[in-house]
Amino acid sequence: MEAWSGTEEEGSRINPGMSVGWLVEEVYHNPGYYDISAQDMSVWHVPNNFPLEHWNLASILRYHTNNRFFSLYGGNLFELYQQYPVRYNIGSCSDRGPAFPIVYDFGDKESTKQLYGPNPRAQFEPGFITFRPISTHRVAMAICSGVKPTTGCDTGHYCIGGGGYFYPNQCGDFAGFDWDRVAGTSGWSTSKELRESAVLLFYR
Template identity: 60%
Template sequence: DSLLRVCLAQFNARNCKEVKDKYGQTENGLYYLTTATGVVYQTFCDMTTAGGGWTLEVGNWANRKTFGTVEAATDDDFKNPGYYDIEAEDMSVWHVPNNTPVNHWNLAAIMRYHTDRHFLHLYGGNLYQLFHSYPVEYNVGAHLSDNGPSIPIVYDLGDKESTKNVYGPYSGGENEGGFISFRAINHERAATAICSGVKPKGGNVEHYCIGGCGFFPEANPLQCGDFTGFAWNGYGTHVGFSASKQMLESAVLLFYC
């Protein structure tokens, strides 16, 4: 398949950018990488977005535990050692419908974007370090004033309006499209990890930000999982604070470059 390269050779590279620059590999697909301590792992490389060299890392936020297989990343949790091993500058995000085969991820995605501000240098070079500076914990601070950074994004699929439209209609009035945001805190002082495609302007972030501290006081236990309050007014109804079914049933894939 021209869209997918399954590479069984192990490269002496810590990230997909090295695979592209050092070994001349230019096709999207599965590659083996090696950490600084010699751990070999398989991951997906996006070799086309903004010059290529993007390494798939994560579906979990803050610790060094790794799990899952890259082929199953759209139907199960996945995180590889590159999450904490790679020193990156930027990141890319794909929202891909659940159970999509790896060779169709790019075409099936409902949203794709990347940063180009080299912002990760300011926060230790990866999300593991960023979330040490901005821990995703209950009662760690107040909404807005203690949120983490919001970084402008470049859209590869979608735009500001289409991004806001996958979240609930009530959410649109308190966020701004065109950003990726980190450690957003809600009115009840519960922290979420990432606001994909938007910057919070209010305190109802549980309805449009993903990942969480594990405890959300409001209407406990209604808010749970990575999509904490996305089904507040019914699952996939796209009314009130409920996100679209398309958003709820997509995996969020995070890449470094």
């Protein structure tokens, strides 16, 4: 992973004994978010509580982009979100945000699809990463990991992060991922593996 980086500050604080949960909390406001000038991005979904040396093997999904899309959006996520603000009522659900094809390092389109509930699978196409789609409630989601919304607007069930109004009982970065348990429905929740994994973002 030498080619995929954060910042020197981030690297100096990581040691093999750290768990995913600790790292996500510790570097949440890492300057790498806005200081690094990047061309591409890699995403790892790593189950909680695995130490650093096992992240690669433990990942349930790993992929990267290779089309240098950041060159069109200021070089990092901070600049991309200046163009596509993650803010409530910024648009309608027809605004699905920019999406870019991905190259799988672990997993494939079918395994990505299976990580999400059977009901929302009809609303997206796997094999992409998407930024700032708008939900039916005008919530701006931050990222759709591994998928691109195509029809429907229930992005809370397959996208993460966001800003503004959330439907009752939806909260946090994984707003609608555990929907079946919360709402007493069937077919909308993601897999347990996805719900209990951290999403790690890398620049190159």
